[in-house]
Every structure is written in structure tokens, then in C-alpha cells.
Amino acid sequence: ETGVTQSPTHLIKTRGQQVTLRCSSQSGHNTVSWYQQALGQGPQFIFQYYREEENGRGNFPPRFSGLQFPNYSSELNVNALELDDSALYLCASSSPDRAEEKLFFGSGTQLSVL
Amino acid sequence: SQQGEEDPQALSIQEGENATMNCSYKTSINNLQWYRQNSGRGLVHLILIRSNEREKHSGRLRVTLDTSKKSSSLLITASRAADTASYFCATSSGGSNYKLTFGKGTLLTVNP
Numbered sequence: 001e002t003g004v005t006q007s008p009t010h011l012i013k014t015r016g017q018q019v020t021l022r023c024s025s026q027s028g029h030n031t032v033s034w035y036q037q038a039l040g041q042g043p044q045f046i047f048q049y050y051r052e053e054e055n056g057r058g059n060f061p062p063r064f065s066g067l068q069f070p071n072y073s074s075e076l077n078v079n080a081l082e083l084d085d086s087a088l089y090l091c092a093s094s095s096p097d098r099a100e101e102k103l104f105f106g107s108g109t110q111l112s113v114l
Numbered sequence: 115s116q117q118g119e120e121d122p123q124a125l126s127i128q129e130g131e132n133a134t135m136n137c138s139y140k141t142s143i144n145n146l147q148w149y150r151q152n153s154g155r156g157l158v159h160l161i162l163i164r165s166n167e168r169e170k171h172s173g174r175l176r177v178t179l180d181t182s183k184k185s186s187s188l189l190i191t192a193s194r195a196a197d198t199a200s201y202f203c204a205t206s207s208g209g210s211n212y213k214l215t216f217g218k219g220t221l222l223t224v225n226p
Contacts, residue, residue, distance in 0.1 A: 004156075042202050042204075101147075101162060102159040105156040107156040
């Protein structure tokens with residue numbers, strides 16, 4: 001149990017729709033990262049938020065956007081969903097202020113785009 | 115893009131045997147970490163080895179790092195059925211210790 005919670009656990013959308021995924025970070029962690037994991041692949045970095053600012057972005061189009069709130073919880077928004085967006089979306093928290101280099105992952109949101 | 119590549123892609127052993135998984139990466143790194151994932155759910159951190167370290171132990175886990183060959187290995191000794199999972203290596207490089215680049219993973223099956 002990492003203390004990182006994600007909601008919802010499963011979601012089904014149709015192509016072209018928009019989706020919002022939510023993440024609550026572990027207590028004391030001010031950095032949240034989002035990863036996309038396609039079936040049979042390793043997680044791919046989407047972006048990271050540190051103290052409410054985007055702090056690095058992977059190779060994902062602008063229709064993937066995020067927010068971090070003052071309590072360090074975070075949202076991942078995906079607009080204009082495509083079939084290839086079907087994946088497990090993982091949120092991870094960490095605390096650079098504590099020099100912790102490992103990530104604490106939530107259980108993920110399984111997104112299916114039909 | 116995937117930085118690390120695990121080898122083998124799948125490994126099946128009997129309980130009590132040792133399991134060795136290898137990881138190769140392409141660029142210089144700050145550290146290398148191993149994570150475990152059960153049934154496509156969240157990842158759990160197992161062990162971290164820094165670029166200036168060569169070997170690290172944690173319980174039944176032993177990790178080695180060879181920066182000249184850009185490779186790492188994870189050894190799980192005296193495996194148990196509960197060790198059945200996917201194992202991923204992940205590297206951090208450049209200015210960020212928190213953006214990890216994962217490999218495709220090794221699926222380990224430990225048969226009772």
C-alpha cells in the first residue's frame with residue numbers, strides 16, 4: 001500500500017470524447033508524475049508536476065494535459081480520445097525535498113477507448 | 115521511447131530456484147531502479163542502485179550495475195510463487211531523478 005490513490009479504477013469512453021483521471025499523492029509528497037502503460041509494454045512518462053507547475057513532459061501531444069492542486073493532488077485530462085489511448089494510466093508521487101528518488105505508484109486507471 | 119530493455123521477456127522457474135533478469139540501457143544514468151508489477155496494476159519499488167555503485171542487496175534481491183556495459187541484473191534468490199509478477203528496470207538521467215524511463219519488463223512465473 002503506497003498511499004497513492006487513483007480514480008476511477010476503470011473507465012470506458014468512445015473515440016473523440018474527453019476524460020479526466022484523478023490522483024491523490026502520498027502524504028508529504030509534492031511531486032506527481034503520470035505514466036501511460038500500453039498492454040505488454042513498460043510505462044511511458046507523460047509529464048510531471050512539482051508544486052503546481054509542469055516540470056517536464058514526455059513525448060505526448062498537447063491533448064494530454066494536467067493540473068496539480070495546492071494539496072498536491074493531480075488530474076490528467078485527455079481530449080479528443082483516440083483508440084490508441086487505451087491503456088493503464090499510472091500516477092506516481094515522490095518528494096524531491098526529501099531526496100527520495102523512488103516513485104510511489106497508485107494502482108492505476110484502466111482506460112478503454114471504443 | 116524505451117531506454118531499458120529487459121532480458122529475457124519471460125522466465126518460468128520452479129519454487130526455490132533463483133531467477134536472474136537483465137536490463138540494458140542506452141544513455142548515461144543517475145541511477146537505475148527495479149520495480150515489480152502484479153497483474154497489470156501499480157508498480158512497487160524494489161531497489162535502487164546509483165551510478166557509482168556496483169552491487170546492492172535487499173533481502174532476497176541482489177542488483178548489479180555495470181556502467182561500462184550499460185547493463186544491470188536483478189537476482190531473486192530462493193524464489194516463491196508469490197514472486198510471480200512482471201519486473202521492470204527504470205533509469206533516471208540528466209537533471210531529473212524523477213522522470214523514469216522504463217523497459218518493457220520481464221514476466222517471471224514461479225511454479226509451486
